[in-house]
Amino acid sequence: MPPARPRRRGRLLTIAAALVLVGFIVLVARLHLTSSRVESVTEPDRALALIVERTMDLDDALATASALERRLYALTLTDGGGSLAEAIDWYEELAETMAGDLFVDVRLAILHGEAGRLAEVQEAVEDWQTRGEARAADVIAGAYLAAPLAPAWPARQSVDRLVDPGWFRDRLARRLAPRIGDDAWLVETREAEHQRTQPLLRVVRIFAASEVTLLALGGAAALSLLVGRRRAVAAAPVPPPWRGGEGLIVIVRGGAGGVVVTIALLALGGWTHRGAALLEAVSLPLVYVPVLLLAGRRLLRPAGLGFAAGFGLRPGPGGWPPLVRSAAILAGAGIVVDIALGLLSEAAGVPSHWTEWFDEDLAWGSTGVLVGSLLGTVLFAPVLEEIVFRGLLYGTLRRRVGWPAAAVLSAIVFAAAHGYGVAGFGSVFASGVMWAIAYEKTRSLLPGMLAHAANNVSAACAVLALLRV
Template sequence: MAWNPDSILREKDQASRLPPSRDFSTFSLVVTICLAGILCLGVGFVIWAHMSTERLARVTAPEEALALLAEQMLTLHEAAPRLPAWERRLYQWLGDGDERQYVLRWYRELAAYTNDPLMAFYVAVLSGESGARSDVEATVHAWKRRPLPYSLFAQLLETAYLAPPDGRLTVYQLQARLAEMVPDGWFYRRVANRLAERIQDHAFLEFLERSSRPAIRARIWANRVVVGFELLSVVVGVVSLGLVYRRWRAYGAEGLRLGSSQLPPPWPGRMGVMVLIWGGALTVLLLIGCSLMGIDQRLLQVLVPFLLHVPVVMLAVRFLWLPAGVSCIQGWGLRLIPGQGRLLGLMTSGLFGAALIAEWGIGHLTAVWHVSVHWTDWFDETLILGTQAELWSAVVTYTLVAPVLEELVFRGVLFATLRRWFGPWLSMLSSAGVFALAHGYSVGGALAIFASGLLWAWAYEKTGSLWPGIAAHTLNNLFVCVTAIMLLRP
């Protein structure tokens, strides 16, 4: 069906004449205050637990997790000289700093956390590869008189990065001990390569190069696919936003309408706040109940997205939309205006491309400010280290369940409630800030989430429908899942 501006005007006029929501005695002030106290206690406990728990403690196997991440980053850094000049410049422009420095900082943190000699050895190897000779000398001096494996690691580091070897036999013995002590991967290859270079063992150097070539080539092409998709998405997104702008110039604000959602909504702001308080308190009580019942951790992981959002959604339907005489489908703009499918596609691709641009910009800014995203913020053990069943459960949750429920709560209820009191931009900024804080990421990750929340709230304001935000949210989460699986899952 062709797009008809008159149909949009009729839908908007119908929404504008919706009866205002009545005040409900159901929401007793005393009960609401009590539930607000429960919600505050629950949020306070979560914040305390989050702040008091070390980041690495949130990962079940941090050594294995960081090893996968480091292998990807360091292998690509090592392979960079083999790439065409234009591709190297592209990665330098898209990147946010020296990957080795990030990995070095993360391994220092992990070595201090675990007291694992192998992790400390990795720190020394990264220092040697970065040219920090004084750091390697200090490590060798401190480890020489310590028991195994420190004394062996000191001998490996000294021979590889500092003093010439005593002879070929010594190097061969060290190569054998290295293979016993260090798992195959980037760290083993670099030290083995350094030892072989010391005695000009060209046969072994060629063997190392030949044996690692397939894995390096596979990582290079996987990275090319991811970066190529990102660049294509940005180009398509910019073109899509250009077409959306042209449509706005031709038809005005009504030309961007996808649904009949009314902003500000037809309920009092205090009712929206009460729904958020009641829903949040119910979530706290449900989580406490699940904890007391001893529900299996894997089952709880599946239930958490529903427990966090469904209470607010159900209360919003019952106490916000029904008293206003509006179905939630109409109220949240979930019934598309006929003929607007193309506009939905343009908005979705435009929002996704804009979010990628924002993420790149934030990455560069945080590098300038020396504030980076911590690897535990986005390393998902279920996606990367989980079983096949856990993997598919996580993908379904992240790409289907979370986008719908999060958009209903953060844009459909929180943002809409703020619009009863504030203008569009202050409401967008405030709701996006709450959305970012709710994810519990570090500064870099929180800024990226904030940018996405801002874009999706803007789309809801302009289109009168949650569908653009849901679709872009789904596409974003799907891209994150596929990227993690392609680049990191063993």
């Protein structure tokens, strides 16, 4: 029996770690609940302009696609007809956060005008006239309120000075060019629209085809499983050999260590500016180092296990095919669940907010930052999160409760850790439940890791296809 003093020190250390972890969770939750969601984005005006312009360009491109193709895109990437209303909601929120910003207000007025909400357009024009923003007032009133145009008014130059090239400028050009009889301007606008929309449509077609292919592979894998013999694909001990209390100690202390690492990384602001690409690649693994070290020393080693044997990271006698088949089923099921949850959230009026899926690094980061972000998203996150949330958390819970309760409880923690809204929480929660069940049935974290990676690749490709490519 260990001496009383070391046990007392151990309890005090665990209590201190729990206080650090709970304090950090409370702080993050408070910031999340009390601050505007757009404040989490460094340049929200630039980000939302990019999102809305590309989304509206895609809607224009989809007008040339078949009905079946449009329905497919609505399920896998965009809801099409609701884009304008959603863009207005987002811009109204941004206008409240950045009150008086002409860049934001002009774009909101254009969206209002395109939606036929002329009372809001009139209100904006009157406000600009009061503030002395004559150019904005003249352009928007001329485009949407049929205001008289002075014979010598430089419409094209005024639009060029007010709005950057893109969908917003083209909307103004399409309305003003006929009024001033500038056919050349209208032709140039249509050509610019074509040059933007057609490449975007090609990329989105590739993305949609990959989603359908993954769904088909998952269905084929599920069918082969139904007609074949079911068996575990590895030999991880589930429930694990460690005591539930010991697992909880490791999770609490390791979580507190991750908080300390996170704070240290945030404190390196000056260095991160110079080495952002390097930090982007190593920050996520560093956060998980404390809990992994503790797990290896206090949970796996006393049981005579390494990470490979403890979490089924080595294929069983059947080799890789059963693992890949299980991963394909999970990935295909994930797409079905995401589509179902997307339809449900839209029907309930709680769609995901743009800040939940927008990633500045993917949208306009340098090549180095982009690569670092993709490494974290596609490689490190699936591996490390599956070890911690399924291998450690789910495994520890399995020592105390049955697999259904353990799957649900671990998935709740997993979803809450991502900090998303209602729609995002539901999606992450469903994935967490599926991956926990897969671990229970296959005795391996590898299928969940592969499905997790496929899910993150899909999300990253969707952002890249829409905003960067």
